[in-house]
Amino acid sequence: MVPELVRMSGITKRFGGVLACAGVDFTVRAGEVHALLGENGAGKSTLMNILSGVHTDYEGDVAVHGEVVRLRDPADAQRHGIATIHQELDLVPQLTVAENLVLGREPRTRARLLDRRAMQRLAREEFAALGIDLDPNRPVGSLRVGEQQLVEIAKALSLHAQVLVMDEPTAALADAEVSRLFEIIDGLRRRGVGIVYISHRMEEIEVIADRATVLRNGAVAGSLTPAPEHRPQLISLMVGRSVEAMFARPKTQKPAAEARPLLRVAGLTVRPRTPRPGRAEPDGIDLSVDAGEIVGLAGLMGSGRTELLETLFGAGPAARVTGAVTLDGLPYAPKSPRAALARGVGLVPEDRRGSALTLPHQVDHSMVLSALSRLTTLGFVRRTRERASVLDMMRRLAVKAGAPTAPVGSLSGGNQQKVVLARQLMTVPRLLLLDEPTRGVDVGAKAEIYQILHRLADEGMGILLASSELPELLGVCDRVVVLRRGAVAADLDPADVTGDDVLAAAMTAPGGTDR
Amino acid sequence: MTLLKTPPALARLTGGRRELVDRLFAVQSLVALLVVFIVAILASPTRDGEILFLTAGNLGNIVRAVSEIGIIAVGMTFVVLLGGIDLSVGAILGLSAVGTATLMVDSGYGIAPTVPAVLAIGAVIGALQGYATARLGIQSFIVTLAGLQVARGLARIWSGGLGIPIAYGDGPLQAPPAFEILNGSINGVVPVPAVLFLAVGVAAIVVLRTTAFARHVYAIGGNEKAARLSGVPVTRVKVAVFAVCGLLAAVAGVIHAGQLNQGSPNDGAGYELDAIAAVVIGGTSLSGGSGSMGGTLAGALMLGVLNNILALNNIDANVQLLIKGLVIVAAAGLQRLRRGVA
Ligand SMILES: Nc1ncnc2c1ncn2[C@@H]1O[C@H](COP(=O)(O)OP(=O)(O)OP(=O)(O)O)[C@@H](O)[C@H]1O
Ligand SMILES: [Mg+2]
Numbered sequence: 001m002v003p004e005l006v007r008m009s010g011i012t013k014r015f016g017g018v019l020a021c022a023g024v025d026f027t028v029r030a031g032e033v034h035a036l037l038g039e040n041g042a043g044k045s046t047l048m049n050i051l052s053g054v055h056t057d058y059e060g061d062v063a064v065h066g067e068v069v070r071l072r073d074p075a076d077a078q079r080h081g082i083a084t085i086h087q088e089l090d091l092v093p094q095l096t097v098a099e100n101l102v103l104g105r106e107p108r109t110r111a112r113l114l115d116r117r118a119m120q121r122l123a124r125e126e127f128a129a130l131g132i133d134l135d136p137n138r139p140v141g142s143l144r145v146g147e148q149q150l151v152e153i154a155k156a157l158s159l160h161a162q163v164l165v166m167d168e169p170t171a172a173l174a175d176a177e178v179s180r181l182f183e184i185i186d187g188l189r190r191r192g193v194g195i196v197y198i199s200h201r202m203e204e205i206e207v208i209a210d211r212a213t214v215l216r217n218g219a220v221a222g223s224l225t226p227a228p229e230h231r232p233q234l235i236s237l238m239v240g241r242s243v244e245a246m247f248a249r250p251k252t253q254k255p256a257a258e259a260r261p262l263l264r265v266a267g268l269t270v271r272p273r274t275p276r277p278g279r280a281e282p283d284g285i286d287l288s289v290d291a292g293e294i295v296g297l298a299g300l301m302g303s304g305r306t307e308l309l310e311t312l313f314g315a316g317p318a319a320r321v322t323g324a325v326t327l328d329g330l331p332y333a334p335k336s337p338r339a340a341l342a343r344g345v346g347l348v349p350e351d352r353r354g355s356a357l358t359l360p361h362q363v364d365h366s367m368v369l370s371a372l373s374r375l376t377t378l379g380f381v382r383r384t385r386e387r388a389s390v391l392d393m394m395r396r397l398a399v400k401a402g403a404p405t406a407p408v409g410s411l412s413g414g415n416q417q418k419v420v421l422a423r424q425l426m427t428v429p430r431l432l433l434l435d436e437p438t439r440g441v442d443v444g445a446k447a448e449i450y451q452i453l454h455r456l457a458d459e460g461m462g463i464l465l466a467s468s469e470l471p472e473l474l475g476v477c478d479r480v481v482v483l484r485r486g487a488v489a490a491d492l493d494p495a496d497v498t499g500d501d502v503l504a505a506a507m508t509a510p511g512g513t514d515r
Numbered sequence: 516m517t518l519l520k521t522p523p524a525l526a527r528l529t530g531g532r533r534e535l536v537d538r539l540f541a542v543q544s545l546v547a548l549l550v551v552f553i554v555a556i557l558a559s560p561t562r563d564g565e566i567l568f569l570t571a572g573n574l575g576n577i578v579r580a581v582s583e584i585g586i587i588a589v590g591m592t593f594v595v596l597l598g599g600i601d602l603s604v605g606a607i608l609g610l611s612a613v614g615t616a617t618l619m620v621d622s623g624y625g626i627a628p629t630v631p632a633v634l635a636i637g638a639v640i641g642a643l644q645g646y647a648t649a650r651l652g653i654q655s656f657i658v659t660l661a662g663l664q665v666a667r668g669l670a671r672i673w674s675g676g677l678g679i680p681i682a683y684g685d686g687p688l689q690a691p692p693a694f695e696i697l698n699g700s701i702n703g704v705v706p707v708p709a710v711l712f713l714a715v716g717v718a719a720i721v722v723l724r725t726t727a728f729a730r731h732v733y734a735i736g737g738n739e740k741a742a743r744l745s746g747v748p749v750t751r752v753k754v755a756v757f758a759v760c761g762l763l764a765a766v767a768g769v770i771h772a773g774q775l776n777q778g779s780p781n782d783g784a785g786y787e788l789d790a791i792a793a794v795v796i797g798g799t800s801l802s803g804g805s806g807s808m809g810g811t812l813a814g815a816l817m818l819g820v821l822n823n824i825l826a827l828n829n830i831d832a833n834v835q836l837l838i839k840g841l842v843i844v845a846a847a848g849l850q851r852l853r854r855g856v857a
Contacts, residue, residue, distance in 0.1 A: 315744055341746040355744055358737030360805055369734055370745045372727040379726050423745065 002029045005163050005194040011060035013046055018402055020046040022218040028163055028194040035209035036198045039238055039442040040414025041400040043218040044198050045087050048165045052084035053077035083161035087168045087413050088353055089148045093141030098123040100140050101155050126154040131180045145351045146172040146301045165196045171439045174301045174468040182208055200442050202231055214238050239444040262462040263289040263431055268323035270311050280304035282311055283486035289462040296477035297466035298502050304486035305466040306350055309433045313347040314340040346429035348421055350436045356420045359409030363401050364390040366408050366419055371426035393422045398448055413440040431462045450476050470499035482506050544797045544813040551817050555824040571704055578709035581819030583767040585712045588793040589719045590760030592811045595794050597756050598736040598803025599655035603662035604764040607637050608783030610670040611768025616679035616778030619690045626691055634765045641761020645754035670780035678779030697773025708770045720808045736803030793818055796846040
């Protein structure tokens with residue numbers, strides 16, 4: 001019999017009037033990967049926050065190694081051998097990568113001073129194990145979200161815990177990094193570590209998990225062994241009904257003659273005044289997006305997708321920009337996001353906490369921020385109009401929130417993402433730039449977002465979608481442009497290619513002669 | 516083992532109590548004001564059985580004394596919501612008092628050109644400071660620390676380093692008698708400066724609750740990068756906020772000159788700290804993005820009541836400082852508690 005590392009029984013947790021967990025039973029055995037699935041707001045993170053000592057007021061019992069414990073705080077949980085990779089990245093931006101890695105347990109020299117050498121060594125070792133190439137001396141604030149996620153993973157791994165909770169660890173990772181992570185998880189599993197794995201990517205669950213427990217509205221809806229043939233069952237357990245095809249698009253193939261050019265980019269090159277380490281700036285990019293077209297941006301982490309989108313949104317650093325960009329046939333070189341928005345270009349940034357939201361602020365205020373000018377007369381906000389459009393948007397995107405006035409921080413991660421998307425849609429853009437728009441969004445909501453994107457495209461909006469999820473790119477986009485080190489490596493038709501083709505293009509130059 | 520579980524009913528109760536606490540905190544400064552008010556009544560000296568604290572004259576004195584700091588604190592609230600701080604308001608008050616006296620008495624201009632000119636000077640100084648923080652990226656603490664010195668220096672140069680008395684009359688070197696209204700009261704009860712304070716306060720509450728401008732202020736204070744990416748005109752909003760703060764400090768300066776019948780270059784020294792204290796007691800977070808104007812108004816009144824009752828009881832001035840310091844720490848501590856729990 002495999003030893004049980006953790007047994008949670010009858011866990012109930014309320015936030016004010018919201019019942020986040022309702023009598024949940026959950027176990028973790030040694031040497032297994034136990035997937036925890038469920039829609040946004042189902043209570044997954046809440047359950048794991050109880051296990052990791054973040055929430056201390058709950059009903060029910062948590063037993064570690066058969067002994068009922070009341071974990072007082074995250075440090076207490078770590079002492080019990082439970083390490084957690086939290087969904088929302090919790091690193092200190094001012095500190096360096098290495099400092100974050102050892103935060104709270106810094107190695108000391110004999111004179112009780114900070115042992116920088118040991119710190120560096122530790123960081124390099126952890127990164128080598130993860131197969132990532134990251135300078136331990138860079139401040140975390142300068143890292144991209146995906147890189148921060150890797151640091152967070154390395155930090156949790158370096159605790160050598162017996163129970164490892166991973167709350168959407170791959171949400172910001174591209175496929176290459178994901179497969180590397182899976183190798184590590186496999187190694188941990190063989191060493192008898194018990195792993196809780198939360199993800200909205202079904203393909204991942206099927207590859208890595210030994211069993212899956214599904215939460216719905218805070219209660220256990222069922223358990224299954226994940227496998228491709230069980231996927232419809234799992235999904236219907238999650239959403240409480242069956243979901244038809246994810247990417248179903250009423251293919252209204254527009255004849256080529258009808259295509260109206262919206263965005264034209266020729267030879268776009270960006271040279272920042274102060275170079276940004278670890279970033280791939282656009283380097284001679286040619287690209288076009290027609291009205292009504294959804295163009296995907298693929299590439300590995302650091303291939304320049306985010307930098308391209310930022311440049312197109314006027315949000316890049318002070319830089320010398322060369323090349324020709326036109327929007328609707330007119331020259332387009334936005335100096336600020338405000339200028340871009342005025343031209344009808346919107347951006348959903350990849351880092352929702354750092355670049356889009358203020359967690360204590362109200363959901364409704366957060367949603368309308370970019371579209372305030374549409375909702376005001378003489379500078380005064382028209383409350384009824386505001387309320388109507390917020391409610392309408394919450395319905396369209398199926399945002400789950402206690403109330404429109406609830407703080408954004410009280411929403412589950414996926415629902416926070418929907419708030420960010422809603423803010424852009426409220427501006428009714430002509431060109432929508434999306435950077436990982438479904439990061440942390442559940443299957444049902446993803447399907448809804450895809451449908452919304454298709455509807456918007458059918459209404460004539462042009463969409464440029466950067467994503468690390470190949471199924472998403474191939475399923476949603478009309479064309480997929482692959483970037484590699486700031487340049488276009490391939491322009492593919494999803495109908496003709498597989499994920500492997502995209503990956504191959506992302507990693508090597510056409511003809512296979514890299515470097 | 517099941518005995519250890521909290522019964523659902525109890526959990527619901529504690530959940531409910533948490534909500535009640537939250538709601539109390541929302542009006543925290545109002546509660547504090549009420550508490551201090553009641554304590555003041557109890558601690559007030561009496562004469563012939565009459566509670567001195569509650570006499571119309573005394574209450575009028577309180578609001579009169581509070582009005583200048585209160586008006587400054589309103590402007591300060593906008594700045595703090597933005598995530599900034601303005602140390603120059605006391606010096607701007609001094610400069611404006613000097614300006615009022617000089618222009619009206621020495622130069623013989625009437626009220627009409629004098630007051631708008633003085634207010635414009637305050638607004639321009641504020642706007643320049645806002646521009647410097649927004650465009651040059653220097654912290655407002657430093658910019659306004661410099662602004663403080665500049666405004667104080669200008670006031671000394673302009674006045675020749677001396678206080679300029681204001682006499683009323685129609686002759687030369689006399690101010691128009693109409694200006695004396697700032698020293699008067701409506702029906703002999705409500706001091707005119709208090710009415711101005713009330714008007715400014717109410718207007719600020721309305722602005723903060725209903726305008727797109729206020730949403731921008733909160734957005735920038737909460738997460739400046741996100742605000743910029745959302746198309747908020749960050750520079751423009753910052754300039755406007757600091758201009759408003761400078762303007763309101765100038766308003767307080769004009770009132771100050773009217774109340775004291777003089778403009779002295781050292782007027783308003785240290786007022787910035789009282790204003791910041793009122794804002795903090797009012798529950799506005801110094802890191803920006805959250806807070807309310809109502810809280811600031813209550814905070815300013817609370818400080819006024821506290822000053823008054825300490826003075827009524829002839830408490831030693833140094834001990835007064837001590838007590839005020841403790842109250843501010845207590846108010847800030849309450850806020851930490853609330854955020855730490857949530
Ligand atoms: N601090 C909080 N205050 C109030 N409500 C909260 C808080 N944290 C979570 N909730 C609510 O509890 C419910 C469960 O949230 P939780 O974060 O556990 O969902 P989740 O399953 O992790 O979702 P996601 O997949 O989007 O991350 C949601 O309705 C959420 O709004
Ligand atoms: Mg979650």
